[in-house]
Amino acid sequence: MPPDLRLNRFLPYRLNILSKKVSLALATRYQERFGLSIPEWRVFATLGQEQPLSSNDIVERTAMDKAKVSRAVNRLVGAGLLDRQPHPHDQRLLRLSFSRKGRELYAQVAPEALAWEAQLLSVLTDAERDQLWALMEKLEQRVAEEIPASTPLSDGLD
Amino acid sequence: MPPDLRLNRFLPYRLNILSKKVSLALATRYQERFGLSIPEWRVFATLGQEQPLSSNDIVERTAMDKAKVSRAVNRLVGAGLLDRQPHPHDQRLLRLSFSRKGRELYAQVAPEALAWEAQLLSVLTDAERDQLWALMEKLEQRVAEEIPASTPLSDGLD
DNA sequence: GTTTTATCGTTTCAAATGAAACGTTGTAAT
DNA sequence: ATTACAACGTTTCATTTGAAACGATAAAAC
Numbered sequence: 069m070p071p072d073l074r075l076n077r078f079l080p081y082r083l084n085i086l087s088k089k090v091s092l093a094l095a096t097r098y099q100e101r102f103g104l105s106i107p108e109w110r111v112f113a114t115l116g117q118e119q120p121l122s123s124n125d126i127v128e129r130t131a132m133d134k135a136k137v138s139r140a141v142n143r144l145v146g147a148g149l150l151d152r153q154p155h156p157h158d159q160r161l162l163r164l165s166f167s168r169k170g171r172e173l174y175a176q177v178a179p180e181a182l183a184w185e186a187q188l189l190s191v192l193t194d195a196e197r198d199q200l201w202a203l204m205e206k207l208e209q210r211v212a213e214e215i216p217a218s219t220p221l222s223d224g225l226d
Numbered sequence: 227m228p229p230d231l232r233l234n235r236f237l238p239y240r241l242n243i244l245s246k247k248v249s250l251a252l253a254t255r256y257q258e259r260f261g262l263s264i265p266e267w268r269v270f271a272t273l274g275q276e277q278p279l280s281s282n283d284i285v286e287r288t289a290m291d292k293a294k295v296s297r298a299v300n301r302l303v304g305a306g307l308l309d310r311q312p313h314p315h316d317q318r319l320l321r322l323s324f325s326r327k328g329r330e331l332y333a334q335v336a337p338e339a340l341a342w343e344a345q346l347l348s349v350l351t352d353a354e355r356d357q358l359w360a361l362m363e364k365l366e367q368r369v370a371e372e373i374p375a376s377t378p379l380s381d382g383l384d
Numbered sequence: 385g386t387t388t389t390a391t392c393g394t395t396t397c398a399a400a401t402g403a404a405a406c407g408t409t410g411t412a413a414t
Numbered sequence: 415a416t417t418a419c420a421a422c423g424t425t426t427c428a429t430t431t432g433a434a435a436c437g438a439t440a441a442a443a444c
Contacts, residue, residue: 073336075275075287077359079343080248081268085289086366087245090238093372110239117233123393129233131243133432138393160392160439178231185237191368192361200361201235203354208244210349214251265400281423291402296423318409318422 094184102177107132107140112149116174120163149173252342260335265290265298270307274332278321307331
């Protein structure tokens with residue numbers, strides 16, 4: 069009597085595949101066009117939301133581990149896209165922000181990312197989009213209860 | 227004029243985080259309780275669906291690359307959970323199937339995985355679950371159009 | 385004020401990853 | 415038949431990974 073575990077109706081499995089496909093499709097874009105790796109893009113996009121941010125702020129917002137953030141930040145600084153300054157009141161913290169060049173790149177990248185997403189979401193009606201957000205919200209909240217807070221989430225493509 | 231890219235309403239980003247959380251929560255379970263790594267679990271669960279399967283069948287069904295499948299299969303065979311036999315008509319193919327021990331483990335693991343999923347999905351009504359599947363289906367189909375078929379999808383937790 | 389204790393970011397190092405090369409076997413072309 | 419070509423699974427190797435150790439700074443305890 070085989071237990072009825074059908075993988076293509078098993079949420080973790082399907083969610084993983086969908087997430088990977090979406091990530092890969094998008095990543096291909098900004099890798100080829102802007103030379104940004106996945107971790108770099110994530111750090112970059114996060115800074116697009118709010119500035120300045122410390123490395124640790126980015127760790128919290130992106131669910132990446134701090135070693136990865138550190139490396140991505142270094143590459144971005146090296147590429148002249150970010151400014152890294154010491155925090156005035158706490159020498160342990162970094163104040164990360166876009167450089168002029170970074171700001172310019174962001175102005176290019178962000179609209180493209182949005183356009184790409186819009187294209188993807190175009191298969192859904194407005195109502196369906198709202199549903200999707202609501203459903204994901206519920207699931208995320210539920211699953212968060214099982215994870216000891218502040219567990220670093222390992223990688224995957226984005 | 228900053229482009230309006232809000233990360234927490236950006237589908238690739240949220241999908242990735244949700245997927246990682248779900249994967250991590252589940253992975254923690256079967257790692258601790260059954261000693262299965264993520265790739266191992268995936269191969270194992272895939273064989274739970276259908277047997278026998280070649281390594282390549284598993285590659286197709288799981289979207290893992292073949293090196294990873296090869297390694298996971300080796301560990302599972304080494305652990306005595308799988309039988310690996312040469313295909314009678316095509317010496318290139320492997321016929322992978324559960325060993326007695328593997329079958330017994332599966333009988334333990336599968337119900338737990340299902341129970342865990344049920345617990346996760348308990349925050350949704352039946353109607354919402356149907357919606358979720360439908361929405362994911364649409365998105366996956368849409369995004370698949372952008373990916374050159376047979377591109378191997380990189381990893382993430384499951 | 386001195387001594388823990390905690391936090392931030394980097395670095396180290398062993399393990400995992402995946403693209404490409406490989407050996408082997410099967411298939412198609414001639 | 416022989417020769418090209420393709421498919422399967424393993425192995426190699428350079429890169430990426432993340433857990434843990436680390437140095438430096440700040441906060442808390444005493």
